[in-house]
Amino acid sequence: MKLAGAGVVLATSQPLLRAQVASLDVIVIGAGLAGLHAARLLEAFGLKVRVLEASKRIGGRIFTLDDVAGKPEAGGNQIGAAYARTVDVTTQLGLKLEPSGRSPLLRDDRLVIHVDGERYDLAEWGNSAANPFAEAFRNLPPDRVLSRVVGPSPLESAAAFRDPKHAKWDVPALNVLREKGFSPAALQLMAVTNGLGDTLAETSLLNLFYAQSNIAEIIKIKGPTQNIVGGNQRLPEAMARSLKGDVLLQRRVVAVDADTRGAVVRTDDGVAHRARFVVCALPLPTMRMIAFTPALPKAHADAVAVAAYGKVTQIHLEVTRPFWGDDGLAPYLWSNGPLERVFPQDSRGDGNPPSVIVWINGAECASWDRLDDAAFGARAIAELEKVYPASKGALRMAKRISWHHNALAGGAWINWAPTQITRFAHAISQPAGRVHFAGEHTGHTLRGMEAAMESGERAATEILARA
Template sequence: MKRRIFIQKSGAAGLALSVMPIACTEPAPKLDAEVLILGGGLSGLYLAYLLDKAGKDYLVLEGSNRIGGRMFSREDIGREVGGRGIGDKYTEVMKLVKEFNTEMIDITDYMRSPTAIYVEGKLHAKWPDPATNPAYLQFTAFGKSPQLTALNQWYQKPELDEKYSELLKRNGLTEAQIDLANISANYNDIRETSAINAYHSSAFRKFNGSERVLNFKGGSKHFIKAIADSLKNPVLTNKMVNTIEDNENGVVVSCIDGSKYRAKKVVSTMPFTTLRDVKMNTSFNSNQKKAIQKLDYTDITQIHLQHTEPFWEQDEMPVDIWTDTPLERIMNMSSSPTEKELACWVNGIGTAFFDKMSEKEVAEYTIKKINEIRPSSVGKIEYLGQQNWGKYPFNKGAYVEFGVGQAAWFEDMIKPAGNMHFAGEHAARESRGMEAAAESANRVFKELIS
């Protein structure tokens, strides 16, 4: 419609409304679903599964070109690069495993294989003193602190909310040892992150009750596909959200491809690192605003390799190596006791070293450094690819990490706001990892049907 005609008609309509009865007002726009679920990872898929079972209408929008979120089987390099390990007492996840008869592999007996130590230019097949082993300094020191007595205490104990490095220092670590502990700690920086994260992780390991650790046979892709295939409605991919409008008729979600979707409710399973890029008019409480804008996620870069010969048989050293080099930890990531899948696992501030490199430079540096650390590997390892979770645009991090003072936001940040609800690994009261994603989805499902 031409602009002049549109203005004329709009003006006429405005005049007409002043004399028209209220019953003739324009009806609310047609809804595409009762519930829009933003994110096709485990949390979003599980929520869709629960809504399916309850006969509720929903639509899942996934920003990337695939489903699974941080459960990611990289077909191009033939490796799992995301979440894979689950405990046998993961209540919510194991329900799905049994529902879809998913084949699992028990890796408990060989997941904690020996680790060589490379420090100050020297490779040790075995560290002589367990109390000073640089790979376990964090755990040795943290174990001296009183632990939580319940799974949900982590956000209810402000007296424990301090820099993790301060706790470790109080428990005997020197500044130099704290630098070494930072390599093993799965956080961005133990000099900045809250000790609350360590307390929560420890409580989950203790109180979840799992005795066995399981991996998905053939990769997590089979599990994710089974959930998606069971849904009545397809998951729409390549639907990166850029606007959420919340009004009296419900919500309107707009995507960067120009598409729009309307529903009564919207559930965001998006990490706050990506949700903060979305334009929203929702009335969030003050702690939600702070969490959405400031909550951090751990950067992890994995550098995946393959071997052409079992070089560890030549030098008779353990396959796994903890190092004080930029490669940090070199680990066997295979789910099989007879196979080896090597990857360098770099955490937090250490990822910045590789972020400034091209992929070719990452490959060259990695091979050269491993050859230097372990001469038996020369000519026997090849670069496959890297997974940089900090730079992955649909997550911008591997998992949530609370800074000092941020755990106090938790109860407020997961409350419904307007027509929006929050699920995802970051929104679980008790669990961590994949079980956290599923736990939060179950909580939101109850909110929606209550």
């Protein structure tokens, strides 16, 4: 692989496709897991490949925070035993996997529940007059109530979420919960840390079922949850290094022009890259910045225009001294206040996390987004001191991550809004002429990292069948 930054200019070209001869077999747009896996597979069969990446780094939403104590993951947190492709490529590239440490702080009996300014442990919450849930759900941590309420997934498998026969469930989860008789107070608490929609009205019941089926598929495969030694970002970095062709960073694609003979991919530095085929492995919101000629098929274009992606704000705080322990609780929090959730970043599993992460989903992100970095960190620490008074002076701001404000991501993951699975899930993985598509949003089975790998494999296979 030749890794190049923005200063390297490879070629110029005339704009007319008919005057251009393809010098490459495939151009891959996006150096995340999906694009890199497709590139590796295509090269393995002798095709000439170039990867174009708009950002300064490899990995997309796989992002190890190497400059934060403990090197927490900002995306692509863990590798499950069911992630067969991910584990296989990791092993092929000589990277080492280690079991993810299970922190003694991440136990239900150490969870802090903070509702309307009052602090509870789980037993206290179960008996509290502030708890709005029926008896069957009162003793659950609030973030588990939603999945328990909707019940076990009726899908035959994770892959079945795309089957048109399940369109009847592609409706707002809020409607179903209201029909079940939940009070406004209960609905508000269920919505707080729902990661599959900004609000319950914007959350598809079918997507909730898909998420449940995904978990069910994962736990069928016995084995530890793992991480890559040194950070999960080492995987896409190693994948990029293993390529023979160029991986060009800071090359934002602005146009893709294709006809029956090939394609020209134009980048913002004025260079036109020619190839017989294209793999577009970008999140849907990022594709809004690209002019496709001919235009994408209507359903795919509509998905690019309106598909919902998860709003996630992370606040990484380094721990300068332990501030928990006297009351037996932990820096493990669920709240309906501005912090929403706090997790100890205890990858060693020894109960001494070097950092904690504040994790905020959906609508609450708006209250943080308007703050500058200094105010952001000050607010996070002040809010934690309200819940954990002993934390005063024990935390310092390390990193702010807002995936939905990253123009090259558009959000943390696809959040299928009601009707969108039925309308778009099939269309977005279909080739458009010589342009093929990959990315976790186009996955047919599992979610997350493995969906990205599966989609890259599918796109490469499609091209190999035509090359």
